Amino acid sequence: FQVYGGSGGTTPPDAFWGTTDDIPPSSGVMKVKVLNRTGGAYPDSQVYWSYNGQEHSIAEQPYVDIVAAPAQRMYFYVGSPNGQYYDFIEFTTGTSSFSGNTTRVDAWGLPLAIRLHSHSGQDVQLGDAQDLFTMTRDQVFQNFQNSVPQQFKVLAQTQAPYRIIAPGSDPSFRSGGANANYFTAYANSVGVNEPTSNIFGCAGSLASNAALCAALNRHTADLPAAQQQDPSKFYGGDPANWYAKYWHDHAINHLAYGFPYDDVAGQAAYTSMDGPQWMEVAVGY
Template identity: 30%
Template sequence: MAAFAALACFAAPAGAADFTQGMTSSGSTATIWFKSSVATTWVDIHYQVNGGPQQNLRMGYNSGAARYEQVVTGVANGNTLGYFFTYNNGAPAYDSARFTATVGGGTTTPPPAASGTICFYEHADYQGASFCGDADNSWVGATWNDRVSSVKVKSGYQVDLFDDINFGGRTLTLGADTPNLVNVNFNDIVSSFRVRQGNGSVDLPVGSGVMTIKLVNNTGGAFADNQVYWSIIGYDPSSKVLSHVDASGRLVPSALADNTAGNRLAKNGTTYSNYFNKLSDAGWVSIPKIDSGRMFISLGSPMFIKINTAGDGRLGFAGPDLNNPTDPNQDVNFEWIEFTVDNSGYHGNTTRVDQFGFPLKTRLLGKDGYDRTLGENASRAQIFADFEALPQGEFRALVQRPYRIVAPAKGQFGTGRAQGNYFASYVDQVWSRYAGTDLVFSAEAGTFRGRVIGNDFVFSKDGGPQNLYIRGKPTTQGILEASGNLASGNSQELVVQAQIAAAFNRHLLISVDPSQWSNSAAYYPAGPANYYAKFWHDHSIDGLAYGFAYDDVRSKSTLLEHPTPRGMIVTIGW
């Protein structure tokens, strides 16, 4: 007779066992048993005799023994039973580890805990069945395809997960244990993976600042390093003064005199500040803390940025103005990254809110092994070609070859332009619909209930008074640019306005239940919609993009954050 008890491998390391189990045999009959210590109301057994066909059966409950049992007949001494259980603990269901027992033999033990370079688990928090890998795998096999929910990564390594076989489709890079792939938009979709040395082996120089930013020229020879320019402008968090980061990583206060300094830039008879460095001279910089920073990147020419005095008397700067046909940057290929580095770490993103000039990828590395990359996953030529092939013809005119693709309100969707009233009929439908019925949606800030009263959309929060307003119908430009009556009022009104603006852009109002407003698969079901924004989600890693000002609503933007940043690698594509 063989009998044993074991902890389930999916139990939390510090928790009690979910069950005990074992196998007893007598003559030609074996009984596999399962005794739960949690809220179990059913148990399925999956077993094989001597590696034969797998049987999948619902186990019966033996009230006398207070356990679930399955009788297996026709066995003989020396036969091997391989089996595992599926059982519930309340609502969730779990798969156990796989066990073996020998009829008439000695005690068996469960398989050892998962061990290897990269270990994959069926459930969150490293629960359920598991397997490990030490090398690239172009397909995880039918058993594991679209089944991984958590991953453990051995120190010094990282894994690139792919949602298609042969390292295709969307990708996610992990450099540390990840207990829940739901949180990073990659649950139950892994089909292949690559294993490599972790970010500790990444060539990332270290300076005296908070973190390093390294730039990589991936333009394929279109631009040499001495034709790639970068600068960083932002605000000193201590003095609140506009400043720029020089090549040595110092935060240098800006001045109006920088427009006429000895190193000034000039174009069309006007002079400009020059905070730009060539990649050939400075390929990385160790940056200090900085508020509202922008890293400008340009190809072939530096950008022309004027230092000016803002209305409050503080220094500011005039970046590129795509609505101004005489702006000196109209014929410059440029991009930028928005970020802040403060006491809680790095917070930043690439952006398509105004335009696309060339592909960018940002790879944020943490001191704890965090490693994530976001950005476009196609070449510039492919992006231009795909955009010009959009089925929504009104958006194709946003292409302004050879320099950029502009955001809708910077092109034909601007005031007085051909598509200037693009959303007007949809707005009318929304106002009409919710004049007679309530719109109820939940967000991180609470649950909001709204109804159109007169010409205003008026909301309450969490059952409180109706005192949160969208005053009047928004315009097409207000929807696209998060402006006007979709960007006014108190902090709670701004929350409502952001949610409604995002719902307009994604065409969620009326047709999509608010319970699905966080589900990317429900977005853009029909027009009118911001197909410019949709395009960037379709052409970006993990489907994340900043296609309009409120694209961060429900965490769909390219925001990268980490409390202990080691550095960021910016890859400049073409």
Template identity: 30%
Template sequence: MISRRSLLGGLAAGAATASGIALAGRATGATAPAGGTAAAGMPLHLVNNTGAYANSSVWVYIVGNDGTQQVRVTPDGELKPVALGDNGPDGFTDYAVPLAASGTTTLQLPRMSGRIYTALGSKLKFKAVKDGNGKPALAYPAGWVAGDPNYDVLHDCAEFTYNDGGMYCNTTMVDMFSVPLAIRLTGARDQTTGTLKDGARARIFSDVKGAEGFDRLVIGDKRVIAPGHGLDSGLFAKDYFAPAVDEAWSAYAGKDLTVTTDAGTFTGRVSGDRLTFTGPGTVSFAKPSTRDVLFCDGNLAAPNDGTTGPVAAVLGAALNRSTLAAQARQPTTDPAAFYRQRLTNHYARAMHAATRDGKAYGFAFDDVAGFASYIEDGAPKEITLTLTPF
């Protein structure tokens, strides 16, 4: 399985604006000459079942990286590189793909890594900028930043990598939740993920607003911001997880913690401030901050090294799901044990409770033990992105 972290190869900071991020996707093997090429790929079907917005009020943006440069897909199904000259008089590009007047919209999805953004009621503003190497890049929407030009636009996205190995895709709530989206991928199998239960969008807003310390993450009826971004915006407590981290570190000062990954089983004990594991390799972690837990970064950063990275992912998942102190064998695989403590990631809890299959991408390590809204197929034939009922 390709994790969300390797799916896109990482999201790099936008070069010229603080309001967006530029996609630096993983190499896919596809190329796009400067003039653009016809997108040879699989059919992408776009279905508007919101019940709240007509097709004429919905726009789609397919943006990402072809392995050599940042690209976008035109309404005609052409793969074109991002260009600074695409910015219009207002300073922003117009990469919108309109939906058909009625029914399903179908276009060809080329081999690339990227995101499929949906915007409802108003178009999104993507700005072409220079990245750190002077190459054209995009400043992406950042709906969790009050000063972002897209803050007032109802929007959301799904993520994908389509390459020689197949299609790897997910619906994501790692940054925020706004528009209910579902993906159906057909090929060697017929798979669907991301579908919400009836009326679940409203329940997500209500559940997060009712959770102690999470209420300010709900922005009207527009979106719910992930707590990590809320922390950076002053909407979420910087020390929220501190007691839970202290409890776990105290628990494993006197007993072993075992973490099993593809590399084998690691055995850990706390000494001083550090939780140190031995086994297939020696890895060690200082106490993570609340921000580290929410972003699965900092002291819980997960390098793609086969040892530290997987252990960090399991620890990050256990802290978000509030199972670390109580379960000395990780990862915990029974979802009935997740989110049972007062200090838990109630944002992620609400997302999982809302989906029909119980899977969601509520934080970056939600793929641990297979609970992410993620599907893949090595022989894909077509993909459908549905904007499901509000």
């Protein structure tokens, strides 16, 4: 298998983000500008956002004011509002702060990338890399299947063409499924007695042991403790969460939330910023 940190994680060029001079001041915490990066698959009138009780197409309203509140989500749809082709970002905002992320914990639904900019000039990009926006949707699904071991190919089939789902969500990795024992021997070898689905989902006894759950998913649980959170050691063998690895390989700076505790060792597509001014969200297909 490819070493952790593949060649796909290219940062979008400046042209991808377009002009920011047109972003108006926010009447809330910050302003969001939603970008249509579907490569011509959908016009602005068929790329939608949903947030805080509002729902509009980009053609109707490309700018969104973000309010201060905990545990928020902003959803994005292509084709039709509240349709099957959707994805979302998660964030918490204070009166002058932003903490948030893109996530692949449950599934990949659309290419999403964010660019966050502060009043002081700090600029951060997170989310899917350029290649997931330039590939066609069919190519992404096929590329995923070409990049993962046999057991994981089904993840791009179960809910296709709408989503590539996380292994913990797929029946094949649950009790009675063909891959139900995928992690069993490896987990037992390090003293963990949890079903495969709980390892992928960091559930059961692993809900309170983030470091161990991350080490199991990254196939480092059998290494000395000092090496378990070393990114150069991640995904060095089977079994591992090859679904998560794929999104890291195709993420800006190789940072992705591929499973619930993927923030261990700072690997998640997450950032915090004081004094946020605006954020662009690129929506692909």
